[in-house]
Amino acid sequence: MTYTLYGAAGSGSVPVEAAMTLIGLDYRVIEAVTWEGEAERDKVAFVNPMRQIPAMITPEGETITESAAILIWLADSHPEARLGPGLDDPRRAQFLRWMTFIPASIYSMFWVRDVPSRLVGDDAAAQAEVRLRTAERIAKCWGLMDSQITPGRFLLGEDLSVLDLYVAVASRWTPRRTRFYAEAPRMAEVMRRVDALPELQSFWSKRFPFTDDA
Incomplete structure (x- = not known):
């Protein structure tokens, strides 16, 4: 299996x-x-x-x-x-909302910024502008999410969910955690908690080691 x-x-x-x-x-x-x-x-x-x-x-x-x-x-x-609310859980709608918001509004930006030539060709100045604007867009989206979510111990309340894991990883990509903390202070506290989960310490060190900015 x-x-x-x-x-x-x-x-x-x-x-x-x-x-x-x-x-x-x-x-x-x-x-x-x-x-x-x-x-x-x-x-x-x-x-x-x-x-x-x-x-x-x-x-x-x-x-x-x-x-x-x-x-x-x-x-x-x-x-x-217990990593996600079930169909009859009142948190289900918000779970699905934010689980789809991340790839639609944030994750999708990386297809553009990782290889800007896909959209703007070989113009170096245009590529730099794409990277700048996508970083700003990502930061803005984190701020929008933070303004519309009311975390408890974790993002959906007291229970850890796959949404917490998703944000914990995506928030460490550009523009990285320092900017994420500034744009999304309520979610920031939750992410620090997810980072510190004892059951994932060995996992994080192997698959996404922490740095000063992440």
């Missing part, structure tokens, strides 16, 4: 790996650092035609792509782990 996950340290596969770690699933990671070139993207092509990570193959042989979809599926498939 082994899950296979195509991913990379520091990437969008990390919250999925963290969730599987907390649930106690048997899984293996096939490293595919897709931002390092065609050969790495080709590793993923047969499971995800977009050649993007994460992509997961379940023990039954089903392929699931998109980090938010995988995280929601894991939470729903393992209710005993």
